[in-house]
Amino acid sequence: MNAQQSNTISRRRFLGTAGFLATGLWLAPKNLFAFQEATSPVVTIINAAKTAKVTVTPLRKNISMLEGSGGNIAVLNGPEGKLMVDGGIGVSKANVLEALNSISANPVKFLINTHWHFDHTFGNEWLHGEGATIVAQDVTKKHLESTVRVDDWNYTFPPMPKAALPTMVYSKEHKMNFNGEAIHISTYKPSHTDGDSSVHFANADILHVADTFWNGYFPFVDYSTGGSIDGMIAASKQNIARAGKDTIVIPGHGPLGNKADLMEFHEMLVTVREKVASLKQAGKSLDEIIAAKPTEKYDAKYGGFVISGKMFTNLVYKGV
Structure with a gap:
């Protein structure tokens, strides 16, 4: 797939509901917007996911x-069954299952978690019930089996049930062969969280980089579990190094991408980080830095989803 082809794929919102996006609730830093636990953006997302349409885009091999159900999901199908990268949100089970069955009737044998966030792992329990072995980094398992508070979401996640926990765990990398495809799972240093992984389908040359790359959107940085803006920049460099000219890149959110999209995303991260850091070092307050609009150059392209330029400025400010 070339750049022109990837750019023709419609920019579907992962919840598929314009009304939800209009609320501007998801990922709003708590010092910009005040939430009660009952109206946390996590609750809003889960409720919207109950009816969100799940679409299937065939790639290659x-x-x-x-x-449509949380983060983007990759599915490898073949005579040995299906392997999934991330499982979305559990309340989307009916629509995810319908999408999976539209690919084939083969059962799901493996589910890889790229990181612990709910919009990528809340499908774990039902997919395990379908027969999937859950594969994840040890750090990801640690978060899933613990109580985790995310202040920027104003939400406390209880431990996941035992059936939702990974049983095949790795520390740095993991290799698999499934349906004739060589699969290489690699970890990042702390970036989006402290437990992110990418999944490379070597024969197909498809790279799922999850939430280390939001294609066309400002990303979330989860400081509550070890994420950092500098880590995001390092991860974006790692993604660029791994992608070739023909690599299809699956982001955590947004449309399919390629190496050029990764490079543009990296340039945005570096530029905004440098501007915010310079202003902060000059003694400017957060309000003054937001007023200076350090993201202005990128707002039209990256600010149309769940994180505005103001929100992203706040996240960068925390880490410089």
């Missing part, structure tokens, strides 16, 4: 991308 029996690999498809599913959009």
Whole structure:
């Protein structure tokens, strides 16, 4: 797939509901917007996911991308069954299952968690019930089996049930062969969280980089579990180094991408970080830095989803 082809794929919102996006609730830093636990953006997202349409985009070599239930999902299908990268939100089970069955009737044998966030792992329990072995980094498992508070979401996540926990765990990397595809799972240093992984389908040359790359959107940085803006920049460099000219890149959110999209995303991260850091070092307050609009150059392209330029400025400010 070339750049022109990837750019023709519609920019579907992962919840598929314009009304939800208009609320501007998801990922709003608590010092910009005040939430009660009952109206946390996590609750809003889960409720919207109950009816969100899940779409299937065939890629190559029996690999498809599913959009609509949380983060983007990759599915490798073949005679040995299906392997999924991320499982979306559990309340989307009916629509995710319908999408999976539209690919084939083969059962799901493996589910890889790229990181612990709910919009990528809340499908774990039901997919395990379907027969999937859950694969994840040890740090990801640690968060899933613990109580985790995310202040920027104003939400406390209780431990996941035992059936939702990974049983095949790795520390740095993991390799698999499934349906004739060589699969290489690699970790990042702390970036989006402290437990992010990418999944490379070597034969198909498809790279799922999860939430280390939001294609066309400002990303979330989860400081509550070890994320950092500098880590995001390092991860984006790692993604660029791994992508070739023909690599299809699956982001955590947004449309399919390629190496050029990764490079543009990296340039945005570096530029905003440098501007915010310079202003902060000059003694400017957060309000003054927001008023200076350090993201202005990128707002039209990256600010149309769940994180505005103001929100992203706040996240960068925390880490410089």
